[in-house]
Structure formats: C-alpha cells, structure tokens
Amino acid sequence: MAIQDAPDGTIWVTHVHVVVDTPVPEAPAHEKAVTELARKPITSAEYQEVVSWTVSTDKVGVLRSVEMESNNYDLATFRLTIAGKEQFSGAQFLAPLDLQWPDVRLAAKAVVLLEAKSDGETGIIVDGVILGKEIF
Numbered sequence: 176m177a178i179q180d181a182p183d184g185t186i187w188v189t190h191v192h193v194v195v196d197t198p199v200p201e202a203p204a205h206e207k208a209v210t211e212l213a214r215k216p217i218t219s220a221e222y223q224e225v226v227s228w229t230v231s232t233d234k235v236g237v238l239r240s241v242e243m244e245s246n247n248y249d250l251a252t253f254r255l256t257i258a259g260k261e262q263f264s265g266a267q268f269l270a271p272l273d274l275q276w277p278d279v280r281l282a283a284k285a286v287v288l289l290e291a292k293s294d295g296e297t298g299i300i301v302d303g304v305i306l307g308k309e310i311f
Contacts (some may be wrong), residue, residue, distance in 0.1 A: 201257075207311070225301050241273075242303065269302055
C-alpha cells in the first residue's frame, strides 16, 4: 500500500514480510522402509538368488545395508550386484558380513541382488538381508 505523507510529495511504500515458522515434516511422511529377508538352501555350484530388491517405479531407492551369512563358510561363495554393477563375485568369508552405506541412491527399477553357491555336492543354508528405503 502506498502512503503519501512526506511534505515534498514523496510516496512511501510499506513492505511487510511474513515468516511462517511451520516445520516441514521429516522424510518419514514421504518414505517407506524396505526390508528384504530370506533364508535359502543352496546345493548348486551355480549362483542362485538368495534375496533381491527392485526399487518401485517412480520412486528413488536408498540402499543402507546388505547382510549375508551361511551355516558353512567353507563352502559358501557370494556374489553381490547393485543396479547392474557387480560389486563382488566368488567371495568367501569366515563370518557373517554386514555391508553398510550411508546413502547409496538407486533409480526406479534398479535391482539389488545377492546370490550364493555351494560346491555342488554339499547343501548349505544361506541368509540374506537387504535394508533400505523408497522415497516418494
């Protein structure tokens, strides 16, 4: 609103800035937790899927961790693929492995795939866990 109150005819304009201090809700209103958990018996010498996660269409995925363990580490061999890129293959461990990342962002339809194989003669049990979230 313009106000003319100076003797020389100067027009003064009053500006009002309104600051609303309403907190924006934290991400949980726009996020969905992802927990993929599986236990698989493995007897093949070829890689078999243990657990996987495909990011939903029109969402962004955030990968937090991948965990793997077996009842027989001498025979268990693992392969991990994230968004089409093999992270490792032929990996054997002496104990459970828990890989953690602070924020690995994945595009819609990206796949996280944990696979395992045995020696082809002896059966093993393999557990796999993928933890993450999808952002809407």
